[in-house]
Structures are given as structure tokens and as C-alpha cells.
Amino acid sequence: MKFLILNGPNLNLLGLREPAIYGRETYEDLRILVAATAARLGVEADTYQSNHEGALVDAIQAAYGVYDGLVFNPAAYTHTSVALLDALKAVSIPTVEVHISDVSQREAFRQVSYVRSACIATITGHGLQGYAKAMELLKEHLSK
Numbered sequence: 001m002k003f004l005i006l007n008g009p010n011l012n013l014l015g016l017r018e019p020a021i022y023g024r025e026t027y028e029d030l031r032i033l034v035a036a037t038a039a040r041l042g043v044e045a046d047t048y049q050s051n052h053e054g055a056l057v058d059a060i061q062a063a064y065g066v067y068d069g070l071v072f073n074p075a076a077y078t079h080t081s082v083a084l085l086d087a088l089k090a091v092s093i094p095t096v097e098v099h100i101s102d103v104s105q106r107e108a109f110r111q112v113s114y115v116r117s118a119c120i121a122t123i124t125g126h127g128l129q130g131y132a133k134a135m136e137l138l139k140e141h142l143s144k
């Protein structure tokens with residue numbers, strides 16, 4: 001079982017970026033957590049981050065036939081991108097949407113998620129551990 005952990009804009013700046021909201025752990029810490037979780041679950045996992053919407057669309061398209069599941073934090077594009085929604089719908093790879101912060105308790109514009117309708121679940125407000133939960137959920141879903 002092979003997962004792609006996909007992260008959108010500004011998540012490369014974890015640790016530096018608004019630590020009161022996103023914490024002090026870095027993107028490298030996230031990569032370490034993903035690798036440890038993959039080992040624990042007995043799955044393979046790759047990580048990819050981009051600040052560019054089109055590059056994320058390309059990554060979703062390239063995932064077709066390669067990955068069994070996606071863990072996706074589209075970051076700010078969550079709230080704006082029909083292109084990412086359409087890419088997820090096009091490839092139909094089971095996807096879990098993740099947000100580090102609890103977007104439901106933040107600004108009104110963060111309450112909207114364009115990608116959510118193409119995802120099997122959404123995990124918000126669990127910090128970096130949300131990615132581990134998402135990987136567990138994907139494994140469970142794919143094992144059924």
C-alpha cells in the first residue's frame with residue numbers, strides 16, 4: 001500500500017510560520033513523522049510540497065496508478081481551488097483532507113473547503129498528529 005502525503009503553500013515554513021497556530025515543529029519534523037507512521041503501519045509513503053496550485057494538480061494527476069491513497073493538506077488552496085477538487089475527482093484516489101489548525105474555529109473564509117466533497121474524511125485541529133491519523137484512516141479504508 002502506497003500513500004502520497006501532499007502539502008500546499010507555506011507548509012514548507014512550518015516552525016517559522018505563525019507558531020501560535022501551527023506549532024514549532026518544522027516540515028522536516030513532519031516528514032520524519034510520516035516516515036515513522038508509514039513504518040509502524042507497514043505502508044510506503046512519499047511526501048511532496050508545493051507553493052504552486054498547478055504543481056499540486058500535476059502531482060495529483062501523476063499519482064494515478066502509482067498511489068493507493070492521498071493525505072492532502074491543500075493549505076490556503078483549500079478555500080479557493082476548484083482545480084484541485086477537479087483533479088481529485090478525476091483520479092478518484094481515496095483522499096483524507098488534513099488541516100493542522102482547527103479551521104472550523106477560525107475566520108469565515110476558512111470554513112469553506114472546495115476539496116472536501118472529494119475526500120473520504122477530514123481531520124482538523126490535531127497538529128502534525130493529524131497526518132498520522134489520516135494515514136491510519138486510509139489504511140483502514142483500503143483494507144476493507
Ligand code: DQA
Nearest residue numbers: 073075076098099100101110
Ligand atoms: C491550514 C489551514 C488553512 O486555512 C491555511 O491557509 C493553511 C494551513 C492548516 O493546516 O491548518 O495554510 O490548511
